[in-house]
Amino acid sequence: MKKIILIIALFSAFQSVWAQQQTLNSQYMFNRFLINPAVTGNQEYIPIRLTARQQWIGVEEAPSTQSISAHMLLGNKNMGVGGYIFADRFGPETKVGIQASYSYILDINSRKGLKLAFGLAARAFQYKLNYNQLEVMDQDDNLLYQNSESTFVPDADFGVYLYNKKYFVGLSATQLIGMPVEITHTSIRENDMVRHYYLLGGYKFDIADDFQLEPSTIIRATEVTPFSADVNLRAIYQSNYWLGVSYRSSNTIAAMIGAKYKDFVFGYSYDYTLSKMNNHQSGSHEIILGYNFGQKLNKGSSLL
Numbered sequence: 001m002k003k004i005i006l007i008i009a010l011f012s013a014f015q016s017v018w019a020q021q022q023t024l025n026s027q028y029m030f031n032r033f034l035i036n037p038a039v040t041g042n043q044e045y046i047p048i049r050l051t052a053r054q055q056w057i058g059v060e061e062a063p064s065t066q067s068i069s070a071h072m073l074l075g076n077k078n079m080g081v082g083g084y085i086f087a088d089r090f091g092p093e094t095k096v097g098i099q100a101s102y103s104y105i106l107d108i109n110s111r112k113g114l115k116l117a118f119g120l121a122a123r124a125f126q127y128k129l130n131y132n133q134l135e136v137m138d139q140d141d142n143l144l145y146q147n148s149e150s151t152f153v154p155d156a157d158f159g160v161y162l163y164n165k166k167y168f169v170g171l172s173a174t175q176l177i178g179m180p181v182e183i184t185h186t187s188i189r190e191n192d193m194v195r196h197y198y199l200l201g202g203y204k205f206d207i208a209d210d211f212q213l214e215p216s217t218i219i220r221a222t223e224v225t226p227f228s229a230d231v232n233l234r235a236i237y238q239s240n241y242w243l244g245v246s247y248r249s250s251n252t253i254a255a256m257i258g259a260k261y262k263d264f265v266f267g268y269s270y271d272y273t274l275s276k277m278n279n280h281q282s283g284s285h286e287i288i289l290g291y292n293f294g295q296k297l298n299k300g301s302s303l304l
Contacts, residue, residue: 022174023053023088024055030288035174037101037172038160041071041081042080050289050290055284061090069084071083083101086099093128094127097123097124098124099124102121104119116161117161119160120156126150128149129149151182158176167201170200196220197220202215204236228248229249240259254271258288263292264291266287269286
């Protein structure tokens with residue numbers, strides 16, 4: 001029994017360091033709602049986004065993530081509500097959950113369209129461990145006769161977001177409660193949910209009438225791991241087509257491409273790892289499909 005717990009603990013510790021217990025997205029700048037609840041209701045329309053990511057192609061049971069999200073500005077235009085559903089799989093571990101978000105929006109400068117939002121989110125997910133996918137050292141352990149074990153984990157997020165049509169900056173903290181994930185009827189220290197902090201920002205420069213450049217960055221940190229950062233640059237043509245490149249401090253580069261047609265949005269990214277792990281996998285793929293419900297054509301056009 002102890003050997004199985006040790007394997008689980010080591011696996012969870014590896015995930016905590018590498019994946020930081022949170023979904024990793026290369027195209028986060030097109031759906032900031034997933035990492036900051038204060039983004040809720042930041043558009044006049046309802047952005048619906050479906051995201052699918054397959055990491056480390058060629059590695060068996062590598063991380064795989066799917067999510068669908070939507071949020072909206074309420075009629076008084078100083079509050080927003082939204083939510084998303086997600087599924088995250090990595091080897092024998094599976095997390096399936098739901099989140100509901102609320103924001104309160106202050107109009108800081110009407111002439112410049114500058115707004116400051118505060119957001120709060122409540123989330124819950126089911127954590128499941130499939131023992132059939134574990135490489136067990138003790139074949140006589142009674143736990144082998146169980147196919148899987150699961151537990152329910154609640155949590156909460158908080159964020160602040162300052163934005164207008166030209167720039168944005170946000171700070172958020174996720175997994176505020178820090179509940180332990182109890183498996184095998186034992187609360188393992190490495191399985192405690194740790195707080196994550198995100199600082200993100202970007203600015204859109206008008207280069208020509210139909211051409212813009214948008215540099216952006218995000219800094220990620222937890223209470224138990226070193227911080228990491230992404231530096232991104234996106235080139236936008238006619239507000240409807242874009243190309244982008246991103247560098248992640250974990251020695252990963254990503255190329256991104258996307259387009260908007262009427263109310264529909266499409267985005268694709270490919271991650272290439274520069275570390276030695278590149279010898280064992282052939283990159284990661286991520287797709288975003290979106291629909292801007294209620295958006296007026298050619299007015300307030302956005303690729304968010």
